[in-house]
Amino acid sequence: MPESQPPESAGTALADEMETTGLVADAFTVEIAGVTAGVQPTRKRRLGFGAWLALVWLVGLIVAAIAAPILPIAGPNETFTSIQRAQAPFATISTPGGGTTTPFAEGHLLGGDRNGHDLLSRAVYGARNSLIVGFGAIAFGILVGGLLGLIGGYYRGRVDSVIVAFLDIMLAIPALVLALSLTAVLRGRVPDLWILVIALAIISVPVLGRITRANTLVWSEREFVTAARAQGAKNWRIMTREVLPNVLPAMFSIALLGVAVVISAEAALRLLGIGLSITDPSWGGIINDGRDFLTQGITAHVVFVGSAFIFFTILALNYLADVVRARFDVREAAI
Amino acid sequence: MLDALGTILGILLILFVILGVLGVLALAVGTRAGRKKLLQLIVVLLVVTFFSFSLLHLTPGDPARTQKPFATEAQLRPIRKEIGLDKPFLVQYKDWLFDFVRGDFGKDYSTNLPVKDSIGKQLGVSLQLIFYAQFLALLFAIPLGILAAYKAGTWFDKIANSVAFGAIAIPPFVIAFVFIFYLAVQGGWFPTQQYVAFGTDPAEHIKHMFLPALSLAIAQIAIYMRLLRSDMIQTLQEDFITMAKAKGLTNRRILWRHALRPSSFTLLTAAALNFGALIGGAVVIEFIFQLPGMGLGLVTAVGTRQYSAVQAYVALIAVAFVLFNAFVDGVYSVLDPRIRHARVAAA
Numbered sequence: 001m002p003e004s005q006p007p008e009s010a011g012t013a014l015a016d017e018m019e020t021t022g023l024v025a026d027a028f029t030v031e032i033a034g035v036t037a038g039v040q041p042t043r044k045r046r047l048g049f050g051a052w053l054a055l056v057w058l059v060g061l062i063v064a065a066i067a068a069p070i071l072p073i074a075g076p077n078e079t080f081t082s083i084q085r086a087q088a089p090f091a092t093i094s095t096p097g098g099g100t101t102t103p104f105a106e107g108h109l110l111g112g113d114r115n116g117h118d119l120l121s122r123a124v125y126g127a128r129n130s131l132i133v134g135f136g137a138i139a140f141g142i143l144v145g146g147l148l149g150l151i152g153g154y155y156r157g158r159v160d161s162v163i164v165a166f167l168d169i170m171l172a173i174p175a176l177v178l179a180l181s182l183t184a185v186l187r188g189r190v191p192d193l194w195i196l197v198i199a200l201a202i203i204s205v206p207v208l209g210r211i212t213r214a215n216t217l218v219w220s221e222r223e224f225v226t227a228a229r230a231q232g233a234k235n236w237r238i239m240t241r242e243v244l245p246n247v248l249p250a251m252f253s254i255a256l257l258g259v260a261v262v263i264s265a266e267a268a269l270r271l272l273g274i275g276l277s278i279t280d281p282s283w284g285g286i287i288n289d290g291r292d293f294l295t296q297g298i299t300a301h302v303v304f305v306g307s308a309f310i311f312f313t314i315l316a317l318n319y320l321a322d323v324v325r326a327r328f329d330v331r332e333a334a335i
Numbered sequence: 336m337l338d339a340l341g342t343i344l345g346i347l348l349i350l351f352v353i354l355g356v357l358g359v360l361a362l363a364v365g366t367r368a369g370r371k372k373l374l375q376l377i378v379v380l381l382v383v384t385f386f387s388f389s390l391l392h393l394t395p396g397d398p399a400r401t402q403k404p405f406a407t408e409a410q411l412r413p414i415r416k417e418i419g420l421d422k423p424f425l426v427q428y429k430d431w432l433f434d435f436v437r438g439d440f441g442k443d444y445s446t447n448l449p450v451k452d453s454i455g456k457q458l459g460v461s462l463q464l465i466f467y468a469q470f471l472a473l474l475f476a477i478p479l480g481i482l483a484a485y486k487a488g489t490w491f492d493k494i495a496n497s498v499a500f501g502a503i504a505i506p507p508f509v510i511a512f513v514f515i516f517y518l519a520v521q522g523g524w525f526p527t528q529q530y531v532a533f534g535t536d537p538a539e540h541i542k543h544m545f546l547p548a549l550s551l552a553i554a555q556i557a558i559y560m561r562l563l564r565s566d567m568i569q570t571l572q573e574d575f576i577t578m579a580k581a582k583g584l585t586n587r588r589i590l591w592r593h594a595l596r597p598s599s600f601t602l603l604t605a606a607a608l609n610f611g612a613l614i615g616g617a618v619v620i621e622f623i624f625q626l627p628g629m630g631l632g633l634v635t636a637v638g639t640r641q642y643s644a645v646q647a648y649v650a651l652i653a654v655a656f657v658l659f660n661a662f663v664d665g666v667y668s669v670l671d672p673r674i675r676h677a678r679v680a681a682a
Contacts, residue, residue: 030558030605030608030609031503031554031558033558033562033601033605034503034554034557034558034559034561034562034605035500035503035558035561037558037561037562037564037565165375165378165379168375168379169378169379169382169383172379172382172383172653172656172657172660173383173386173387173649173652173653173656174614174615174652174653174656175615176615176616176618176619177614177615177618177633177649177652177653178649180618180633180634180637181387181390181633181637181645181649184390184637184642184645185390185391185393185394185642185645186393188395260504264506267506267508268506268508268618268619271508271619271622271623272618272619272622272634272637273634273638274637274638287508287509287512291512294512294515294516294520295515295520295527296520297516297520297521300512300513300516300517303512303516307505307506307509307512310506310509311504311505311506311509314504314505314506315500315501315504318500318503318504319500322500
């Protein structure tokens, strides 16, 4: 039996959620619980090696995505005959599994895809769309969900019941099914990118709303809130100046996890044939473009390049969310 | 070609949920908190079905024209009547809801077949996939979680925990592609696609379902393992464990008999809730492996713009999801008095 293990803090995010909001939860909540299970609160001032690595990856991606047009890379829709020739799928298609096809052609770091596009360029330009969708959807989720959660948790009573009911109803349809049906019916009305952002924002509202509400409930009980009220501070001022700053770390931590979930959902929708069109590169799009090669046994390279970008980004986001949670002692604050 | 296992499983699960919901109903009507909960459930169901219904009307253009793009105006007229487009919006919803409850899920206008015909079989396939995935997830997660907690702080724990953390970050479709490439295409041990009913050939059935189920299960294994480990580490600090150790019980017995049960609350909750939530994840996996389940049905309906069918799929999935969650909620308040009392106090 382990003897000297320090006791871990009680319950997980899931247990917190259940106590404050009842049992309705979705894959998102369960996943959050899984990621955050067993986080040890630390008071370390310095970021660990892993956190630095995650930060460097994310910041590097964001910079590359913004600076894509001025970087010395090919255009995302440029086709190269050298890549097409190197891939020559028709020569090897009769020998599945043992193809001699190389995904690489000279001068293309990550190789190319079926259409002769340069994969590095697809990935960097894809980062633009994937990150816009990820961060855009969550920004909207924070605004709407955060506001609802703050109001519900602060005022309680009838307002709170209505807000909780509203959030529960939004959770009543599995997230991916909701996003899929919304994207399906909205297509053709607004640009594809906006449809995705809107659909994925809608699925992130209830999750962020509930976490904000749960934390607001706790923090608005504290003495300094009573003190502020006694000094005659208006409700709005108390909410934004006293409660919100304390709730922010929890929201931020969940938001990072949310970005990860949304990036993966974008890729899933793309695979299902809904979402961005082929000329708009995204990581999900790279995977989708490489699917034929993979199932024909020619090469898994294209799918893996797209997957690797998604994987490392989600890993980095999850890791940072964990660090935020541990640093700000989010769970203990919620007790 | 009746798929015996799928049908039986489906019927059992539906019966189980109906029984559970009825039981909860009976209990609920007795208390004030219960009645409130019940009212909420009805409101949620109404709103959710209303949303599913309005999907058809959110689509740009004439819904009948969208679903049958090459029909003449004369051919469209009966379809409009069938969908009820000539009536006021709310009357349409009422008619649609009544049909829906009676099991009339509308029509797929690309094939002119009722949606009901295909949904029965699809439900069986989806339930099988989700059931197998959960089974695999718990099968691996419980021993791993126990071992990681028992060896907390050692290299095994650290590696298992880190691997699990990484596994959560891999979307199921990526895992599916890795499996397809290495195990199905290159290895040739598994088929890449298609579905074989259990009744047709049990061995082939397992072979066809294994990769899809495992792809869905990997992330769940990681999540469940971490949840169990974290709760188990706490349990192992308790006095009754020290007591059991002092009595000289074997580690195996202490871990499996004494520590597992009190540690499994969070795990079981997550697993129960996940049953409903896996429906979403199953959509992509069914699509990749071309398993004819509800998810593939929904995606096909979206792809062919059969929005009457989309209405039915979304409504059915949502209602099942809501009822299942209500069922879990009800069972928990029966099993765990803490929740029941918390509810009463809160209400």
